[in-house]
Amino acid sequence: MNTMKYSKYIITEPKPIPPEILAKMKAERPKRKSTVESTHIMQVDSEVIPDMFYVDCVWLWKGSSQDTVEIPHSHSFDEVIGFVGSNQDDPWDLGGQITIWLDGKEHTLTRSSLIFVPARARHCPIRFDRIDSPIFFTTMSPSKKYERKDEENTPDPSPDSPKCTIVSELTKDFSVAADGSTPPPPPRSSTIRGQRVLHLEDDVVKGSFYVDFVWIYEGNGGAPAPEHEHEWEELIAMAGCDPENPNDLGGAMSIVLGDETHYITKSSLVCIPKNLRHCPWLFHDIKKPTLVFTAGPSSVYTGSHRQQ
Numbered sequence: 001m002n003t004m005k006y007s008k009y010i011i012t013e014p015k016p017i018p019p020e021i022l023a024k025m026k027a028e029r030p031k032r033k034s035t036v037e038s039t040h041i042m043q044v045d046s047e048v049i050p051d052m053f054y055v056d057c058v059w060l061w062k063g064s065s066q067d068t069v070e071i072p073h074s075h076s077f078d079e080v081i082g083f084v085g086s087n088q089d090d091p092w093d094l095g096g097q098i099t100i101w102l103d104g105k106e107h108t109l110t111r112s113s114l115i116f117v118p119a120r121a122r123h124c125p126i127r128f129d130r131i132d133s134p135i136f137f138t139t140m141s142p143s144k145k146y147e148r149k150d151e152e153n154t155p156d157p158s159p160d161s162p163k164c165t166i167v168s169e170l171t172k173d174f175s176v177a178a179d180g181s182t183p184p185p186p187p188r189s190s191t192i193r194g195q196r197v198l199h200l201e202d203d204v205v206k207g208s209f210y211v212d213f214v215w216i217y218e219g220n221g222g223a224p225a226p227e228h229e230h231e232w233e234e235l236i237a238m239a240g241c242d243p244e245n246p247n248d249l250g251g252a253m254s255i256v257l258g259d260e261t262h263y264i265t266k267s268s269l270v271c272i273p274k275n276l277r278h279c280p281w282l283f284h285d286i287k288k289p290t291l292v293f294t295a296g297p298s299s300v301y302t303g304s305h306r307q308q
Contacts, residue, residue, distance in 0.1 A: 006257040006276075011269040012247065014043035014056070034065035036128045038137075039246050041239065042269050046144035052271045053297050055140040055235055060096075060131045061243045068125035072101065074154040077143040079117040080211055083109060084136040084197060084291060086241055091197045091215050092169065095133035100126045102164040104157040111168040114198045114213075116205045118162035122154050134241055142209055142297030165205045167198060174199050174212060176294070177224035178305040190221030192283060202299035210301050213293040222282035227256065228305035229277045234296040236270040236281065241289045250288025255281045277304075 042057040085095040091112060098109045102123050117123050139146075174196070193216075200211040240249045247266045254263045255270060257278050264270075272278050 004260050004262065006260050007262065009049060009257065009271045009273070010262060010264065011042060011044045011048060011271060012266045014040045015045075015048060032065075032067050034063065034067050034128070036063035036065050036131055037061040041246055041267050042237070044235075044269050044271055045146065049271045051144065051273065052233055053140070053142050053144060053235070054146045055237070055269060055295070056138060056146070057237070057239060057269075058137045059239070059241070059243075059246050060128060060135040060137055062131050062133070063128070064130045065128045068127045070124040070126055071150060072104075072122055072124055072154060073148045073150050074120050074122050075117070075141070075143070075148050077119050077141050078207065078209065079139060079141040080200065080208070080295075081115040081117060081123070082113070082136070082138040082140075082198070082211070082213070084112045084138075084213055086134040086136070086289065086291075088215070088217055088289065091195050094135060096131040096135055097129040098126065098135070099129055100124065102166075103161065107166065109166075109168075112197055113166050113168045114200050114211060116165045116167070116200060116208045118164070118207055121162045121164050122157055123164055134243065136239060136241075136291055138293075140211070140235075140295055167200060167205060170196060170199060172199050172201070172204055174201075174301070175224055176212075176301065178226050178228070191219035192221035192286075193217045193219050201301065208299070209296065210298050211293065211295045212301075213291065216283055216286055216290045216292055218286050218289075220283060220285055222280055225279045225281065225303075226305050227277055227279050228303040229275050230272070230296065230298070230303050231274055232296050232298045233274050234272040234278075235294060236272065237268070237293045237295075238264060238270075239267045239291045241291060248288070249286070249290050251286035251290075252284040253282065253286075253290075254284065255279065
């Protein structure tokens with residue numbers, strides 16, 4: 001049993017599926033025209049950790065589908081839907097084709113994408129047309145719990161309706177490093193090979209909240225942020241990409257939470273309460289590609305290590 005006081009903030013699995021939903025899924029499975037293989041790896045909301053915002057993570061491994069998932073709906077809160085490919089030579093290559101309906105219109109995705117869905121915007125269904133290589137599929141929101149209004153309770157899109165935005169390229173030079181107002185952390189030798197892929201903040205898409213995705217392919221090193229804290233809850237996530245064992249990071253990462261150092265070898269959501277000091281965040285002998293991402297219910301990335 002882990003007796004460290006902050007270990008409860010590290011989540012390594014999804015929430016249990018209610019029995020009635022599980023039974024419905026099992027009954028519908030034979031009717032579906034889909035060969036898509038997937039793993040639901042992690043999930044969190046305020047029911048899992050008080051005051052934490054909603055995040056859900058799925059790996060799509062391979063296959064194709066003629067069916068759609070989800071139905072048209074909307075939320076009373078903003079949402080980000082993410083699809084991130086795993087091609088090391090071109091991480092913006094989705095490695096397949098996904099069709100999604102946004103604002104009542106059909107969109108075909110072949111590039112890694114973050115989709116900002118503002119409150120009240122109609123979105124879905126989704127069709128996984130072709131999954132050729134692993135694709136990370138995530139949904140997240142500043143809301144403490146996932147709730148929605150289905151199609152019959154969602155107004156038809158109009159010229160005045162809020163519009164969804166697809167971001168499929170890295171448009172902002174971003175770092176979590178301290179600015180000039182805070183001493184930088186001591187220099188460390190780094191052999192990390194990786195690539196920042198996608199980023200959202202309010203100055204990238206108006207109204208969006210902070211989201212940042214980076215691939216760590218191999219090596220030793222760490223994030224450039226020194227010890228700091230935020231006035232908002234933050235998520236630091238690490239997802240292994242091995243279809244045979246997606247929970248295995250293929251190495252270890254460590255992060256300081258308060259006065260504790262936590263070593264992590266499994267795919268994990270590290271849920272950091274507001275005003276909890278955290279970091280350094282280090283990568284130890286990573287041997288398998290690991291997708292890391294950070295997010296928070298703030299329009300811009302701020303912290304005690306940066307000028308406000």
